[in-house]
Amino acid sequence: MKILLISDNKKLFNLTRNSIDSEHELIWENYASITSNKYLCSDVVILHFTQIMLEKGILISLVKMKIKLGALVPILAVVEGGTPQQLFSLLKVGAYDYVDILSKEQDIYKEKISNIIMWKWYLEKYGKLKK
Numbered sequence: 001m002k003i004l005l006i007s008d009n010k011k012l013f014n015l016t017r018n019s020i021d022s023e024h025e026l027i028w029e030n031y032a033s034i035t036s037n038k039y040l041c042s043d044v045v046i047l048h049f050t051q052i053m054l055e056k057g058i059l060i061s062l063v064k065m066k067i068k069l070g071a072l073v074p075i076l077a078v079v080e081g082g083t084p085q086q087l088f089s090l091l092k093v094g095a096y097d098y099v100d101i102l103s104k105e106q107d108i109y110k111e112k113i114s115n116i117i118m119w120k121w122y123l124e125k126y127g128k129l130k131k
Contacts (some may be wrong), residue, residue, distance in 0.1 A: 001117060002027060004042030006034060006065070012048055012078065012101065019110040024117070034064050043120050045075045046113070047095070054079060054086045059093045066094045074119040076112055 004027045005016050013028045020026055027042060034040075045065055049058070065075060077090045077098040090098055096119055099112040 001025070001044065001120065002042045003044045003046065003113070003117075004029065004040060005046045005048070006031060006061070007046075007048035007078070009048060009050075015101075015106065015109065016046060016113070019106060019113055031061060034061050034068070040065075040068055042069060042073070044116050045069065045073060046078055046116075047075055048078045048101075049080065049082070049090070051080045051082070054082045057089075059089060062090065062093050062095060072123055074116045074123070076116040078109075 001024045003016075003020060003024050005013060006029055007013060008030050013026075016028075017026055029038075029040065047062060047065060053061075062075060062077070066073070071094070074096045075094060077095040078101050079087065079090070079098055080101055082090075082100070087098055096116060097112055099109055101109065
């Protein structure tokens, strides 16, 4: 399974790489790749939102990922803080789940990644996604 991480943060990349099983392929791209014409392909997306991005209301990147990869591709939003309203907005726009990376709990992050991979499996098996 291909997991696409959209983030400008190398520390998050390393944390993500250490949180996924070796059977999965991790692809790391920055935010410029969303707006470019670069072809992105993935089974699951992890999208990083900094506090500044949340304050600016920059949810368009999540919408662009849904357009590029399809409405049913599971997206895990990694946030740095955020108000309940900002987190609700992420879920409303299309994130399947979120994790606050400031919690410093790698086990929680690893569990969220595992859950989002299960969503992909479930959608392929029982939902509208067919390989």
